[in-house]
Amino acid sequence: MPPTARELASGPYPGAENLSLDRDGHTAVLTIDRPAKRNAMTAEMWAALPGVLAGPAADPAVRVLVVTGAGPSFCAGADIAGLLGGPDAQDPMAEVRAHNLAAQAALRAFPKPTVAMIRGHCIGGGVEIAASCDLRFADRSSVFGVTPSKVGIVYPPSSTRALVDLVGPATTKYLLFSGELLDADDALRTGLVDRLVEPADLEDEVRRFADVLAARSALTQRATKEIVAALTEGTDAEAVATPRYRETITAGELPEGVAAFAERRPPRFGWTG
Incomplete structure (x- = not known):
């Protein structure tokens, strides 16, 4: 704490x-x-x-x-x-x-x-x-x-x-x-x-x-905050979104989310940033 x-x-x-x-x-x-x-x-x-x-x-x-x-x-x-x-x-x-x-x-x-x-x-x-x-x-x-x-x-x-x-x-x-x-x-x-x-x-x-x-996925949430900020500030949102999307794969968030959906269970997201 x-x-x-x-x-x-x-x-x-x-x-x-x-x-x-x-x-x-x-x-x-x-x-x-x-x-x-x-x-x-x-x-x-x-x-x-x-x-x-x-x-x-x-x-x-x-x-x-x-x-x-x-x-x-x-x-x-x-x-x-x-x-x-x-x-x-x-x-x-x-x-x-x-x-x-x-x-x-x-x-x-x-x-x-x-x-x-x-x-x-x-x-x-x-x-x-x-x-x-x-x-x-x-x-x-x-x-x-x-x-x-x-x-x-x-x-x-x-x-x-x-x-x-x-x-x-x-x-x-x-x-x-x-x-x-x-x-x-x-x-x-x-x-x-x-x-x-x-x-x-x-x-x-x-x-x-x-x-x-x-x-929920903390990585998705952080990416959402960054993308929304870029859109409202008029900066390059794609430059923010692309590496975050790739990170969902390398961090295991996307595979875990898809597997949990297929298995009808709550996802166990582990990314904390």
Whole structure:
């Protein structure tokens, strides 16, 4: 098991004490753990996130990452109290913005499937975290909003692109222009959420789906992430897909999958990356 977030916090990642890392079978669960502030992210928490993710990313026993929040909220965004605390008077948000963008990039680059498990408030930076995951499961208590227009912030291009990829240009503009909130049904309708369940069922449904992902080919999943990223970024997807396809053969994933299908048994995939 990789080091816990608390152990990381005592080392090179101050702020990680509010990022709880646990494991449930093949699933790592990263919990934003600041419930008294609806799990608002401080600059230190943004800065710690890439280091916290490095452990489960490198652990071959971890097949899936679930990201959630402690208590009744997912994440209410960035902690406004520290938003303008940077040392550069001309750009007081420079430091927190850099940490925020690095955290999102680390989550997008996580080499295994990632699922945001959302309840309650998912606002601002919470939407950035959720949008950086591969999939988003939410319960009907969830409320979503992207609020830079309320505080005069220019939303970063990478975060805007993530929203556009999920909900399209018009809904992205609606959210960013107005700062108005979407309820869970509207989030599902617009594509911001992939699955919507009753509050009592959320954890069980995410756990069930994580077990499904853990039973599938990790090589196929990693190749899928890389190919989708190449397609959305406009880079050469064939250059990504071809070596990964060959790897499914040399790693034994494709022969095992075909044999399991023919023998009507669950496949026993062994590739861990």
